[in-house]
Amino acid sequence: MFPKVKSPLSFVNAFFEGLGEVSLLCVKTFKSLFKKPWEKGIFIQQLEEIGVRSLPVVSLTAAFGGLVFGLQTYVGFHRYIGPGSESYGGPIISLGLSKELIPILVGLMVTGRVGSAMTAEIGTMRITEQVDALFSLGADPIRYLVVPRTLASFIMLPILTIYGDIIGIAAGFFYNVYMMGVNRVIYIRNTMMYMELWDLFSGLIKAAVFGIIIALIGCWQGLKAEGGAEGVGRATTRTVVIASILILIVNFFLSKALPADIGR
């Protein structure tokens, strides 16, 4: 009659239960990586789904991310250092984009596009007993469903990130040089002087971690979906929320843990 009030303890409980389940899935997935048969068909299909089909979304978000970032850096230098200093925005834009903004944008976009779809697809298979059918026909659901998705996501996120880096940095350049009239030669020279390969590379490491997070959360929620179509819908929402939050939290700790620059 009255809605059951959940004690704070039950949330803590749910948190650790979830953590346990995901860790277990992670271990199982890793172990299954080296077992035969190797599901090549699904892997390639997932590479396409995660990679190729995310290109439009990544293009748009990276372009506009680069534009606003370019815009505010211009404002910042103009205001605090003074006119003429705006060309120093170049290295800051490329640093901020490649290390933080682009990996996060790609992670969040792929979560929305692909993580949710993984939950919806596997969740539907779960409630229509197709997951049990896989098992009964000799295909371990983890090896068949989770491994190819996780691997594809792990590979594709860094690739999407490189692509997004190029678009974003170009957009920042375009804004400063062509829209605000910053000197092109100095902008490029500053960028080349202060930008390091490591900036790009550490962004790619992050993206690979995000890729694993997205696939594991998406598959985990799908595999434990119950309660009909409505339940699958709820699981899909949970995937987006959980994976997005995790990406932002893990991103901070990775930024902290990865060295700011190497070889200096």
Place this chain on the structure above:
Amino acid sequence: MIRVVDLHKAFGGNKVLRGVNFRLRRGETLVIIGQSGCGKSVLLKHIMGILKPDRGKVFVDDVEITSLREDELHAITRKFGMLFQGTALFDSMTVGENVAFGLERYTDYSREKIKDLVRENLAKVGLRDIENLMPYELSGGMRKRVGLARAIAYKPDIILYDEPSTGIDPIRADAINDLIIRMKKEMNATELIITHDMVSAYKIADRIGMLYEGKIIEVGTPEEIENSKNPIVQQFIHGRAEGPIENW
């Protein structure tokens, strides 16, 4: 062939199985009847190792399967073919790919051989030239047949049927019953069938067992069940609303 001993399973506070015991002998067709939601599907899933019990044991050819690791279960699931309640056809694959699925994983036959076997098994269930259709293009009865073809394609020793005649019209349901009887003759298989359709049960069973409140309360030949003194069995087989079974 299969021995289930004191099987218990609860989901949260919902105690579904509360000490199930029965045997399935080689070559026999055992039909398990029971109300909707009484745990028939859950029981079937324990026999194949899809679900793990809270307590109790399942022996398949004298191997205790509930303690096996997932990779050790592969050899066990190979012995079973299962027709799922909602058919559980893979809806991202064609009919042909569905039927080939078990063959690809349980055998090392060549592509051509698998293709032939797919055609042969579809013919066995009375279907022809539908390999390239998608499951959603089929009628309910056809889906059941494809599900059956997929389950028997790799020649399992034991076929499990989860409500094979539910959800299709009586005529098609009877055709499925005939198919079950024919499968058994042709493949020499042992069968465990779950249903709440008494007409099918009488027609196909060697023995009938009734699952009620988490236990098998009675097992016997169709005649024995028909003449059972147990009022719960009597109420169920005659489909009466009044009696010891609560009707909601």
